[in-house]
Amino acid sequence: MANFTINSLGTTAIKETDNFIKSDTNGALSKISFADLKNEVQKDVKINFVNDNNLIKLTSDYGSISNLYCSKFGPFIAIAFEFIASKQTPGFQDVISTNFSPYGQQSITGYEMSKNTAVNIVFKSKSIQFRNTLAVGEGIAISCVIPAFMDVL
Incomplete structure (x- = not known):
């Protein structure tokens, strides 16, 4: 020994x-x-970064989504995007629809670009909900990794 x-x-x-x-x-x-x-x-580990909506689709009636980057590795989805409100987004409102569903409700904090304050964001089944009101022209930057599954891939 x-x-x-x-x-x-x-x-x-x-x-x-x-x-x-x-x-x-x-x-x-x-x-x-x-x-x-x-x-x-x-x-x-396979990570395919894309900068279009081929992997993840986000749509909203409340504003525009730009600078979308996403990747999928295993059961996790990494996304980053910016959202600018074109009309007022009320608190606790499903603002963005998605083509993925998280494994359970996921909460993150987004960065509100116009006020330099935090915005609570909840990833729900097929939607993203803002817990803070955004006025017209206000925007948030979102970047996170969540355990989720794709509904279209």
Whole structure:
């Protein structure tokens, strides 16, 4: 049996050169660097970024949606877009319709561009609800990752 010393168990940041112990199916131990471990974990993750509405469709009668970026990886959807109100959006109103449904209701905080304040946003089944009133010309920037499923893919 090999002898070894544990110098410190203090918390430190993980570095690319840090090593982890792994074992194969026979129980043989070896080491792997964090950089190699990260590469192995990430190599099968497929993320297709698009800047149009082919992957995610958002529509609204309350304003315009622009700068839409989205990606889907596994059961998660990452979206980023800007919304500018063309008419007043009342609080607790479904403002945007979507072609995806979150796994359960998801709440995030959006950034209101005109007032520099936070806007609470709820992703519901097939819709996005604003919990704050936006006046004409006001807008919000939204960026988030939510667990969801696509209804059209």
